[in-house]
Amino acid sequence: MDGNSSEIRSNNIDDNWSTTVRFAGDSGDGMQLTGGRLTFEAAISGMGLATFPDYPAEIRAPAGTTFGVSSFQVRFGEGLIASSGDHADILVAMNPAALKVNIKEVLPGGLLILDSSSFNERGIKKAGYEENPLENNSLAGMQIISADISNLTIEAVKEFGLGNKDGMRCRNMWTLGLILWLFTKETNETINWLQNKFGKDNILAKANMAALNAGHSYAENTEISSDIIRKIVPKIKPAKGKWRAITGAESLAFGLATGAIKSKLNMTLCSYPITPASPIMHYLANYELKGIGIYQAEDEIAACCSAIGVSYAGGLGVTSSSGPGISLKTEAIGLAISVELPLIIINSQRAGPSTGLPTRAEQSDLMQAVHGRHGEAPLVVLAPKSPSHCFHIAQKAIHIAIKYMTPVMILSDAYLTNASEPWLIPDISGIKENPVSFGEYNENYMPFERNPNTLARKWVKPGTKGMEHRIGGLEKDSISGNISYDPENHQEMTNLRAEKIRNIQNEFEKIEIIGPDKGDLLVIGWGSTNGPISEAQELLSNKGYAISHTQISCLWPISHNLKNIASKFKEVLVVEMNDGQLFNLLKVETMPNAKSLTQVSGKPFRVSYLLDKFKEIIELRN
Amino acid sequence: MDGNSSEIRSNNIDDNWSTTVRFAGDSGDGMQLTGGRLTFEAAISGMGLATFPDYPAEIRAPAGTTFGVSSFQVRFGEGLIASSGDHADILVAMNPAALKVNIKEVLPGGLLILDSSSFNERGIKKAGYEENPLENNSLAGMQIISADISNLTIEAVKEFGLGNKDGMRCRNMWTLGLILWLFTKETNETINWLQNKFGKDNILAKANMAALNAGHSYAENTEISSDIIRKIVPKIKPAKGKWRAITGAESLAFGLATGAIKSKLNMTLCSYPITPASPIMHYLANYELKGIGIYQAEDEIAACCSAIGVSYAGGLGVTSSSGPGISLKTEAIGLAISVELPLIIINSQRAGPSTGLPTRAEQSDLMQAVHGRHGEAPLVVLAPKSPSHCFHIAQKAIHIAIKYMTPVMILSDAYLTNASEPWLIPDISGIKENPVSFGEYNENYMPFERNPNTLARKWVKPGTKGMEHRIGGLEKDSISGNISYDPENHQEMTNLRAEKIRNIQNEFEKIEIIGPDKGDLLVIGWGSTNGPISEAQELLSNKGYAISHTQISCLWPISHNLKNIASKFKEVLVVEMNDGQLFNLLKVETMPNAKSLTQVSGKPFRVSYLLDKFKEIIELRN
């Protein structure tokens, strides 16, 4: 059941052209930036693409050590590009440590681009190698471009008076030049960008341009081994419009803001820093959007309570965190459920338990999201499946929270947060406005009277004359909202709270299936596993397998429809990055005979692994 | 599905003689004490008995108001007495408010004992009655003893110079005297007790004795209506030995202390006050047992962390709370799981969500106990089924926590905490000692190496020379315990943690079933529902129904045996005071076809209600 123990073979992604490039170096080496530039070059060619940065730990570390290596992977090509690639076709390693950490991510026969000058005794020792990997046989079977990138770069920028240290900073541009050449790309777009960034006559712009061109011409000139085949980037036609790359964190931030704006609410994200949830707070802080603010609280409990206070006062309260912080919010979320106020809770899941692996993705907080509170305390749990989908899920969450007066939890994860994909910038003015109608003066107001359709109580904010009332976490009379110790009332309120949430499945009646309506295998996934699953499904489907895929967005309440859908398949497989949590929920709710495929390694599934498992199940059955 | 809406009919508990007496009054009226005395009188007659105090809210309230009423119910008789009675045969109501609150708890035709002097205009109005219930027809069908208890008592104690206020304090003794007479009991035992309590010549002893005797003779002398039949208490022979009454809270305190003593560990209960968990802390604080202390922390998070610190340092760390406090401990419990230290967590469940109904029992924290943490974070969940069973469960929890180096959560509830039953005081010296063997110096010590049988790591406490090591919440190498970001190691550790807990089901292989091994209906319950379920099962069984009952003590891991056991019954019914939480767990784990019977009213099931439901299922099936 461990995706990582499957052996590395071909990428298996053979139907359409795609390629995966991985950049690795010290955090100071500018690998994220270089990867970003290549991503952009692919994007403007109209290709599908997916990127993922990979940090090993939370803190920086001495240069040249393995635990200081950070990397960035980008995959682009034709057709469906939903995952950032199982393995890299090309690895750029700026030093021995980067090679050591990342070599197992490269396909056999893949291309390594190395800075030979860093493979000196000191660098090799720092990386923990016993001997120089370029000199023993350990890289056999790989294609290697080993150039003295350091010196070639320093040489190229010398004329601008940059010292060695500053010169070294341009190594990434030299490398990018070489890679652009590999993909038969010119340097002009990047040069424009550099000039925009630094100013045309800036010395750094000039030095970086010189390094870029040097790398490009180095490749152009015969020095590169002739058996390295230059890859030709195809031209593809995606939808018309203005595009950008978007990460899950940005997409969530945009979605939240859009949802609040369309509801005509001021919004405050109340949060406390934690990896990997913080970027959402950082983005919103930076945007300085009308009516939208962030509040950094003293801890996660305060953050959650403040967010509830925001909603109580008639704003939109949002709170975000990851595992340890979400655990701390448990009690306060229970209050929000009890007083029936809208609240958005974002959990950027990371690998647990406890502090776990803070930078790694996992989906192991689902059970906690659904059942992790004391008492019968139901809420809504949604999960976006891709960076761009975050934008929709955030809006949907707000819509539900307001319409049903309920907390909604969004389960994102460390992968979604940082992964990016191309995004057609939406026309915000085209999104429907849906202003909240707060309760106004009404002589017969009863704080817990409900809308018979949604079972929602009315949202009445302080400041509304004549509607003064009290709410709290003690059990309330089902109409007046006054404290009630009556056993029958408690039963009724328990039922009402459950029913209100159960009904919300109507909002998710349409369950999108990729593939035929019936067949041999239905794969059910949720969240960030969408990438690898959809690719595996498409590949098998193209080969004639009767396989379908649904990635469910609403994890609680579970739609009854799912049962009908699943009943038309011989086998149902639930794929997730935990020990089988959705699988267990589905067993209870709908389908006792589903199977489970899990992985808890902090890393995303590999497409090739899924492919094998799917085939196995289908073939066994037939 | 609501046990409370079932109508009041006969007690249905017809096979053996039993009677239920309910005492109700202001908190100053000494009803708990009076009930306790009657309990004792029943106990020394060797009868089975069960008691339950019922407080409506957390705070006191003005005298004579309905929300100030507190009550105490005792049921005693022959045969199985596992629940404190669905309804009362006799209600003592010291004022109109007490009558108003409790009248619905009395059987039709039951006996009311009332203090007529309190039914004046003021008292009636304070209770919220429109008119005097003694004067309209509202008590029709009831037997009533309405005596001017206040004045009769004041009269009786006058000679000791007690003023009205102090005299009134003796009303409860007057009433007890009357009740003892009803059960053909003499006053001598209570007189002994009063003399012991106050000292023979103490004025209060004398006054109380006088009141007691006055009540007794009042009844003896013709004043009581002749159609009230005096109940004769049968003599029964229970096990030989020294007996006492015990509540769940005391029993847990004794069990924890015994477990620690037998493991040769110092124990600290680290806690923060909360209803209804506090009594466990209070008892342990009071006992002043060798090596056993309590530490009241600044909040529940600190309490849990301190308890982990205690275990880390080589003591036994215990932490106790109820819903809101347990929710706050979530994060810290995850750490205890990650570092694999013993820890006992006691959750005295109360009705939720949020603040809920703090004094009422519910079983709605089961899912949280099993799944309520971020990440894959398994632990062991146990539930005692009766006050005396708490003693065993506490010891078992300690045994498992130490043997497997794991946190164990004990799910008690507000009912178990306060309910009492007779208890044969165990011979502590007969309980096996099982001293912990801490890790001593070992050159090859690896902090996360495991015992191959239990998968437990070694417990090494600071102070042990040569064994210095570091632990923490980041993912650890599966042997050395050093921080590890390796994906495969994370998968392995996840599996190991899960497997260790799963194996603990071996500790609970024998599942006790009451009734035949196969049949029409197996009722599965857990925790404090044991009383009503066992009584209902016994009654139906006596009538020839093929019904069996098992009350499971280990809720996580779920024993595989349960599946086999259940497969021999046509129907399986899971009974619990929540929305079907164990039912859902069992569906996942073992038996997809079980049925569910639930109640979330903050009140225990009524035997009569269960009886009907069980019959219905069996008869429908046959």
Next chain:
Amino acid sequence: MSINTEPDKLKPTDYASDQEVRWCPGCGDYAILNAVKKTLADKQAKKENTVFVSGIGCSSRLPYYMATYGFHTIHGRAPAFATGIKITNPKLDVWVITGDGDSLSIGGNHFIHLFRKNLNCQVLLFNNEIYGLTKGQASPASRIGTISPSTPSGSLEAPISACELALSSGATFVARGVDTAIKKLVPTLSKAQEHVGTSLVEIYQNCIVYNDDVFKSFTDKSVASEKQIHLEHGQPMLFGENNKKGLAINKDYSSLEIIDLEQNEKEISRVLVHDYKNKTIANLLTQMDQKSMPVALGVIYCVEKPTLDNYYTEKLNQHNNEISNIMEKGQTWTI
């Protein structure tokens, strides 16, 4: 709840909700409730703009008894809720109701951060030096040796002073009152409400059931004049019968001392004049030992500083970006 029938002038009773008050008879909370209602009536506070936010405890039930908006939240966290409320609608007049357990034990962190942030609200701390609602355990405000169910042989730990803690956390208004001294309490509450910033009013509140008479040594009528000093800004710190005693700072500045003016008339010059902007003296006033010194009541400290809600909303008002513009910032490409 009828909007039209509101009387021209609101009386204290107009601020009472329709819920029956459920404290123990004789509890000091009743008096405080009355003082609060009277304060609101004095100010003719708008019910709809007034919000009582509380944690959990006997004291924290107060919001249910007010005819204003009210939020009975969770234990210790009321300041965090208040923050969310005020940054969303700074016009609301927010009163945080809390107990010594609620604010000094579980809620300690939010308590100190509220003062640090200086949210414009009032905190009424009902200090009965005990956990009332959970039946009388020792709290962090309990004196050493307090006998309680969790400390049957007396509590071990030194009590914490709410006022001192608040001062060190950056509080801008610190005051004290006594539950039943309603005539003094109402003006203090009134000043707290007027202060722009977080105002702490610590109210000594008698819990008749679990900690009866714990403040008797200075609240009892017979000793009140000798054991209480009522501070007035700009006035000398005099107390006792005929104001014949004064407070001065001792030689090494480590504490205040009592000057008996009857015996040392000349030392009047050493008597401090109350300057509620002086933090050093405020600290010393809150640290006075109840046994040997009087208890300082009234406004102990008061300074002005920017408030969080003002800061936050000012900043928010400067936010001018449109989402569509932000989305298009950075690298884009058009197809």
Next chain:
Amino acid sequence: MSINTEPDKLKPTDYASDQEVRWCPGCGDYAILNAVKKTLADKQAKKENTVFVSGIGCSSRLPYYMATYGFHTIHGRAPAFATGIKITNPKLDVWVITGDGDSLSIGGNHFIHLFRKNLNCQVLLFNNEIYGLTKGQASPASRIGTISPSTPSGSLEAPISACELALSSGATFVARGVDTAIKKLVPTLSKAQEHVGTSLVEIYQNCIVYNDDVFKSFTDKSVASEKQIHLEHGQPMLFGENNKKGLAINKDYSSLEIIDLEQNEKEISRVLVHDYKNKTIANLLTQMDQKSMPVALGVIYCVEKPTLDNYYTEKLNQHNNEISNIMEKGQTWTI
């Protein structure tokens, strides 16, 4: 981990574990780690009796680098773990390692209660005025206006002072040091370790990545003598070149002021003599404005009070009851 090969005399490096240190190059944490090792070596502390307990943060990784016992717990809660450890085994020498975020933000409540309870342990607060590990957000110790990812236009809230907060919570030992001033830091750590009770050492620690040079205004060599005052109990509070400056209390006792002895030689009499038992002066020392005044370093406050662990274990030692006796207490009956 061999038990037999322990050298006769332990060197600082003998206290290093086998784990590679993983802070950013140039981080102030390295210097503090060295100071800690040196302090232990100076005392020849037993590795097996020494426990480092930390929360979460860059600083909180320190325990992994020590060859003693170590527990890297959860964010903000190290004091609570330390409490459990010390009441179970008071012989252990417990060092709490924490950051400004860990102890002053999420951990504020445990921080103040630790001082209140006076657990016998050392708290080393690595104050870099920023959240390091989570990539540089403003912390409660950050100055107003700090630009960070969560405060892109500058932070709004006033910083909190760890030392002042500790003093008001009942701290019995408060000291300060600077990361790289290892010669001064080691003796301070040493005194903290010797103090019986909770010892706070606030260490100004430079985070080279997210808050570089924030302490430069007083740690830079060129200004150190003018901007630092090293306190010695019983010695006059002199500083500056040739000790030509002194600290005195101002007229209304509201703050300390600098006396330039070069110009006013006579005023030497006003210069305070450091008495580390004087809480008023300790408070003023911790409240000095860094811009106009020197920063107080060394032991600012030190008094003796009973400790929680001692109290607790003494009490536990008095527990003499046998469980079988207790079970039989109260009403029993024999059949």
